[in-house]
Amino acid sequence: MEKIIVRGGKRLSGTVKVEGAKNAVLPVIAATLLASEGKSVIYDVPELSDVYTISEVLRHLQADVTVGNNKIVVDASGELTIEAPFEYVRKMRASVLVMGPLLARKGRARVALPGGCAIGSRPIDQHLKGFEAMGATVKIGNGFIDAEVNGKLRGAKIYLDFPSVGATENIMMAAVLAEGTTIIENCAKEPEIVDLANFLNAMGAKVRGAGTGTIRIDGVTTLYGAEHTVIPDRIEAGTFMIAAAITGGNVLVQGAVPEHLTSLIAKLEEMGVTIVEEDNGLRVIAPDKLKAVDVKTMPHPGFPTDMQSQMMALLMKAEGTSMVTETVFEKRFMHVEEFRRMNADMKIEGRSVIINGPCNLQGAEVAATDLRAAAALILAGLAAEGYTRVTELKHLDRGYVRFHEKLAALGADIERVREDVDTAQTQMTDVG
Numbered sequence: 001m002e003k004i005i006v007r008g009g010k011r012l013s014g015t016v017k018v019e020g021a022k023n024a025v026l027p028v029i030a031a032t033l034l035a036s037e038g039k040s041v042i043y044d045v046p047e048l049s050d051v052y053t054i055s056e057v058l059r060h061l062q063a064d065v066t067v068g069n070n071k072i073v074v075d076a077s078g079e080l081t082i083e084a085p086f087e088y089v090r091k092m093r094a095s096v097l098v099m100g101p102l103l104a105r106k107g108r109a110r111v112a113l114p115g116g117c118a119i120g121s122r123p124i125d126q127h128l129k130g131f132e133a134m135g136a137t138v139k140i141g142n143g144f145i146d147a148e149v150n151g152k153l154r155g156a157k158i159y160l161d162f163p164s165v166g167a168t169e170n171i172m173m174a175a176v177l178a179e180g181t182t183i184i185e186n187c188a189k190e191p192e193i194v195d196l197a198n199f200l201n202a203m204g205a206k207v208r209g210a211g212t213g214t215i216r217i218d219g220v221t222t223l224y225g226a227e228h229t230v231i232p233d234r235i236e237a238g239t240f241m242i243a244a245a246i247t248g249g250n251v252l253v254q255g256a257v258p259e260h261l262t263s264l265i266a267k268l269e270e271m272g273v274t275i276v277e278e279d280n281g282l283r284v285i286a287p288d289k290l291k292a293v294d295v296k297t298m299p300h301p302g303f304p305t306d307m308q309s310q311m312m313a314l315l316m317k318a319e320g321t322s323m324v325t326e327t328v329f330e331k332r333f334m335h336v337e338e339f340r341r342m343n344a345d346m347k348i349e350g351r352s353v354i355i356n357g358p359c360n361l362q363g364a365e366v367a368a369t370d371l372r373a374a375a376a377l378i379l380a381g382l383a384a385e386g387y388t389r390v391t392e393l394k395h396l397d398r399g400y401v402r403f404h405e406k407l408a409a410l411g412a413d414i415e416r417v418r419e420d421v422d423t424a425q426t427q428m429t430d431v432g
Ligand SMILES: CC(=O)N[C@H]1[C@@H](OP(=O)(O)OP(=O)(O)OC[C@H]2O[C@@H](n3ccc(=O)[nH]c3=O)[C@H](O)[C@@H]2O)O[C@H](CO)[C@@H](O)[C@@H]1O
Pocket: 022, 023, 024, 026, 094, 121, 122, 123, 124, 125, 126, 127, 128, 162, 163, 164, 165, 166, 167, 188, 192, 305, 306, 328, 329, 330
């Protein structure tokens, strides 16, 4: 079993470079399926297990995919198949993003129904509502979603009940090759939506309004392979900003885009952290004492749910009572029990968590329950007394490239080890 072992108490300093964004590259890779002519070349692709999973999905659909050196080349100009099986969807829910492109290009898509998720039920009804509005028939049975359109998809006016990131992306990708105009209202405004729109437009699509609450798409007949550089990962950047703040450090997060991080910057400043915009990123300088604040997750430009658990780690070190309210996902608080194993003083009240800081954090053996919880437990470990051992690293590898190496380069006492269950006790003693 692999573990990250971190000994708390080191002040981080230096420079860390942010990778291309996981949540931008996955829809962009799905969108390469729309090109019936030419190859797409995507740059700044992070080396993450999710990138390998979506690449496998595309290969399964008969696209020609080459991944390496932070670049991915996709040739989808040949005959594509239409089915994304459960073995991929179970590893990564974002596999459902091939549905829009397949419907647009092939008139049919068959995608395994995503199963349960540690952060709450995650239906895709808004994606399907959009496809139906464009003329598709959607059937669910035997663990699959089958969508089919007689002829071509037709442009439609679609109002989303919630500004879902995935539904906005899937509907955009379906609409670019539809007949006529599609208008998506109450759509998501995340920077990753803008990145996808830029890539689609580079392929020859006509998408306007990305980044606002209404997107308008005029369908075109053909899309072509294009080149694109993925935006920097604002969640990875935010995670390193918190690493600096939680260790009393001074770190330059290279590649962090201030406009993508306004809510996090505002909250960190409220806590007393100094944030300086430099030419190539954000410098984060921790104060002597952190102040408690309340945080509520919201769709962009609100505070991102993908930063909620890392922020909770930081609030455990702040003086006073903080409240974190999660409004985007149903139950994204699995990390609370793990924080408690580290002596955190916090309790769940409905959709909120009350944190009484500063907590005297102690190292413990803890298990990552989802991707961001993995990062948050390591952050807590940086500020805890003694050794913290974090397991279930498959979650971390979905979204962070060489996380422990980057932290070690900033001065953290951290290593990633493989421990057999039988010898775990001995080795833990050795390390600890
Ligand atoms: C690969 C990727 O980009 N993942 C991100 C994306 O996930 P994802 O695209 O899955 O998130 P959504 O914005 O769709 O989901 C937000 C909320 O809407 C609900 N919902 C969504 C679709 C739908 O058809 N019906 C419905 O009820 C979900 O259950 C959830 O409660 O945005 C989330 C919200 O910022 C982030 O946490 C994820 O990291």
